[in-house]
Amino acid sequence: MDKVSLIHGAGGEMMQSLIGSVFANIKNNNAGGVGLEALDDGAAIPFGDKYIVLTTDSHVIKPIFFPGGDIGRLSISGTVNDLAMMGARPVALTNGVIIPEGFSMDDLKKIVESVDEALGEVGAALVTGDTKVLPKEALDSILINTAGIGIADTPIRDSGLNPGDVIIVTGTIGDHGISIISHREGFKFGTELRSDCAPIWNTVKAALDVGGVTAMKDPTRGGVANVLNEMASKSHVKIVIEEEALPIRQDVKAAADMLGIDPMEVANEGKAVIGVRADKADETLAAIKNTKYGKDAVIIGTVTEGKGVIMKTKIGGQRFIEPPLGDPVPRVC
Amino acid sequence: MDKVSLIHGAGGEMMQSLIGSVFANIKNNNAGGVGLEALDDGAAIPFGDKYIVLTTDSHVIKPIFFPGGDIGRLSISGTVNDLAMMGARPVALTNGVIIPEGFSMDDLKKIVESVDEALGEVGAALVTGDTKVLPKEALDSILINTAGIGIADTPIRDSGLNPGDVIIVTGTIGDHGISIISHREGFKFGTELRSDCAPIWNTVKAALDVGGVTAMKDPTRGGVANVLNEMASKSHVKIVIEEEALPIRQDVKAAADMLGIDPMEVANEGKAVIGVRADKADETLAAIKNTKYGKDAVIIGTVTEGKGVIMKTKIGGQRFIEPPLGDPVPRVC
Numbered sequence: 019m020d021k022v023s024l025i026h027g028a029g030g031e032m033m034q035s036l037i038g039s040v041f042a043n044i045k046n047n048n049a050g051g052v053g054l055e056a057l058d059d060g061a062a063i064p065f066g067d068k069y070i071v072l073t074t075d076s077h078v079i080k081p082i083f084f085p086g087g088d089i090g091r092l093s094i095s096g097t098v099n100d101l102a103m104m105g106a107r108p109v110a111l112t113n114g115v116i117i118p119e120g121f122s123m124d125d126l127k128k129i130v131e132s133v134d135e136a137l138g139e140v141g142a143a144l145v146t147g148d149t150k151v152l153p154k155e156a157l158d159s160i161l162i163n164t165a166g167i168g169i170a171d172t173p174i175r176d177s178g179l180n181p182g183d184v185i186i187v188t189g190t191i192g193d194h195g196i197s198i199i200s201h202r203e204g205f206k207f208g209t210e211l212r213s214d215c216a217p218i219w220n221t222v223k224a225a226l227d228v229g230g231v232t233a234m235k236d237p238t239r240g241g242v243a244n245v246l247n248e249m250a251s252k253s254h255v256k257i258v259i260e261e262e263a264l265p266i267r268q269d270v271k272a273a274a275d276m277l278g279i280d281p282m283e284v285a286n287e288g289k290a291v292i293g294v295r296a297d298k299a300d301e302t303l304a305a306i307k308n309t310k311y312g313k314d315a316v317i318i319g320t321v322t323e324g325k326g327v328i329m330k331t332k333i334g335g336q337r338f339i340e341p342p343l344g345d346p347v348p349r350v351c
Numbered sequence: 352m353d354k355v356s357l358i359h360g361a362g363g364e365m366m367q368s369l370i371g372s373v374f375a376n377i378k379n380n381n382a383g384g385v386g387l388e389a390l391d392d393g394a395a396i397p398f399g400d401k402y403i404v405l406t407t408d409s410h411v412i413k414p415i416f417f418p419g420g421d422i423g424r425l426s427i428s429g430t431v432n433d434l435a436m437m438g439a440r441p442v443a444l445t446n447g448v449i450i451p452e453g454f455s456m457d458d459l460k461k462i463v464e465s466v467d468e469a470l471g472e473v474g475a476a477l478v479t480g481d482t483k484v485l486p487k488e489a490l491d492s493i494l495i496n497t498a499g500i501g502i503a504d505t506p507i508r509d510s511g512l513n514p515g516d517v518i519i520v521t522g523t524i525g526d527h528g529i530s531i532i533s534h535r536e537g538f539k540f541g542t543e544l545r546s547d548c549a550p551i552w553n554t555v556k557a558a559l560d561v562g563g564v565t566a567m568k569d570p571t572r573g574g575v576a577n578v579l580n581e582m583a584s585k586s587h588v589k590i591v592i593e594e595e596a597l598p599i600r601q602d603v604k605a606a607a608d609m610l611g612i613d614p615m616e617v618a619n620e621g622k623a624v625i626g627v628r629a630d631k632a633d634e635t636l637a638a639i640k641n642t643k644y645g646k647d648a649v650i651i652g653t654v655t656e657g658k659g660v661i662m663k664t665k666i667g668g669q670r671f672i673e674p675p676l677g678d679p680v681p682r683v684c
Contacts, residue, residue: 022454027484036482040456040463041446044477046470049443053478061478063443063500066399074445074498075481080489110382110396112407113374114447114496121355123373130373137379144377145386145394148408148496149369151360153681156413158489163447163481165407165498167396348486 028344029239029285052104052173059103059235062173069173071106073097074165080349082129082160084201086194086213087287089162090132092351095287096238097166098140098217103176103234103290105226106168108142108219114163115147119154129160140219142166174226176245177252178233183321184299185257186292188221188306189214189314190265191242192274195284198350200273209269214311216288221312224305225290230298236290239345243282245291246327247341253293256324259339261331263318283342285350293321361677362572362618385437385506392436392568395506402506404439406430407498413682415462415493417534419527419546420620422495423465425684428620429571430499431473431550436509436567436623438559439501441475441552447496448480452487462493473552475499507559509578510585511566516654517632518590519625521554521639522547522647523598524575525607528617531683533606542602547644549621554645557638558623563631569623572678576615578624579660580674586626589657592672594664596651616675618683626654 026036037057047054051069052062060073075096082089094111101108113133117126137144197211225231233253237245250257266274266281274281288311294302299317306312327339359369370390380387384402385395393406408429415422431441446466450459470477530544558564566586570578583590599607599614607614621644627635632650639645660672 020456022450022484024452024484027482040459044467046467046476049476049478072443073479074447076447076449076483078483110405112498114407114409116409117355119357123353126373134377134379143379143382145382146406149360150409150411151355151357156491163496165445
């Protein structure tokens with residue numbers, strides 16, 4: 019492969035292959051602790067008796083305003099959630115904004131208001147930024163890169179699952195991806211589908227405070243299917259999911275069926291997949307459900323010895339859940 | 352003004368106005384220490400008895416390979432230098448890469464090699480990243496956002512100048528901007544002009560170790576003219592520059608004259624403007640000159656009571672150096 023293609027940026031197996039063949043060659047890849055080589059949600063650098071967690075994400079979503087959020091809210095939520103997935107309280111974030119010439123100043127102000135509102139929900143701050151403007155023939159829509167730091171006592175990894183653990187998902191699956199695609203295609207389904215875009219640190223903190231969390235990952239590009247496979251593979255375990263337990267909204271399911279897209283393979287922007295010790299599972303679930311963004315949390319499966327991700331279907335069969343090649347549509351986050 | 356224009360991203364007064372009317376409205380703007388409201392080279396967050404410095408920059412330069420560097424080297428240098436300007440040892444950096452579909456895999460590998468090489472020069476690491484791919488009709492050239500953290504004992508500010516201080520520039524002025532423009536326009540001037548793109552932490556550290564540095568800023572977009580004005584304004588002092596002392600390469604001057612561009616108003620990518628206590632000036636200058644990227648360092652002026660930036664000309668007159676509206680050409684960094 020001598021050219022970069024869209025699927026290389028879609029969060030699935032093909033992106034892992036691009037990263038493996040290019041970025042994995044970087045030798046200066048670790049500052050102590052968890053570095054680039056881990057390909058986790060962020061890096062963790064030991065500092066005193068704590069860890070500084072550092073993460074980054076570029077947001078290229080189109081349209082920039084969508085039901086349930088906008089690129090500003092998304093940019094903060096994405097970074098807050100990546101920090102949270104490493105067990106870190108979000109502290110300070112950055113925005114690198116790249117704007118096409120002629121962009122509406124009012125829209126920019128709306129985006130910045132959303133940034134501020136999302137920060138306020140989790141007590142984080144935007145502490146520095148950068149602004150670039152490109153000719154309109156060079157760029158078609160605003161892009162926002164966000165980086166952030168958080169503080170963790172002990173970083174939580176995506177590789178920490180053990181046989182016997184229980185898998186919790188903090189809410190309904192596929193809302194963001196399916197709503198964006200439906201909105202973009204102009205589909206109407208009675209109720210308007212909405213993105214789940216939200217900064218979920220408070221939900222994650224409630225789970226962490228119980229003390230039984232072994233692994234976390236947020237199912238953005240490539241969706242829950244991708245995240246379960248990464249967690250199973252990195253933890254050297256098998257995950258067994260119950261199809262009946264999967265929380266998928268009826269309208270999301272209907273839209274996904276019509277679009278021919280599996281809700282398990284599309285991005286979520288306000289959810290976490292959390293591995294928990296079995297003896298703490300009920301208490302952790304209750305703590306999560308008691309938070310604003312955790313009301314629909316459920317246990318969806320368990321961890322066993324072995325490899326891969328298996329789903330027990332409603333009709334009593336079972337099938338592999340494969341990691342998708344990538345999110346089925348571009349510019350969803 | 353209801354639309355964003357190119358000059359809003361050009362690093363001068365118009366960009367300050369955009370930032371002032373939009374980003375300055377963010378209320379969640381400080382995590383303790385130096386926050387967004389300071390509009391410094393980065394933020395500084397107290398942690399134990401040190402400061403975590405956090406900074407970000409998006410790199411949109413075109414062409415991506417240029418004499419003296421490429422977008423990969425630039426992305427690391429820009430962030431390392433912003434950390435250095437805050438007095439912070441660069442520790443851990445991120446790369447958010449946005450790639451147009453069809454981009455050459457070999458070029459991507461070359462860029463990543465440059466990233467690694469620049470990191471190695473200052474002992475920093477790339478610890479996490481993000482990759483997005485956009486359709487080629489949406490984006491014309493690769494973009495890289497870099498964020499980074501460093502550790503400072505005490506942050507150095509751009510507002511710390513005091514009357515009596517001496518102003519040092521760590522090397523020749525205008526090399527990056529003038530070489531990029533010349534290269535883009537296909538001009539030849541006998542010798543090939545080269546960007547000064549470099550990570551200058553070791554040079555800055557040599558200055559800091561002497562103990563007399565009062566303020567620093569790197570003259571990127573908007574050049575030395577912009578930086579001197581920002582430092583004078585934020586420090587509530589006047590800066591007096593000697594034209595005769597300004598280190599400008601003969602070929603840069605010739606090209607700048609031909610292009611009708613002032614080398615003082617274009618971006619540098621491997622330089623610092625440093626304020627130093629007068630009693631430490633000679634020792635600091637000697638320490639800087641003893642480093643790889645500081646050989647052409649000189650004292651260019653002094654700080655007095657008053658406001659603004661004055662240049663004493665070679666012929667014995669004097670004139671104001673105004674902050675430029677912006678860098679004269681787009682996509683120079």
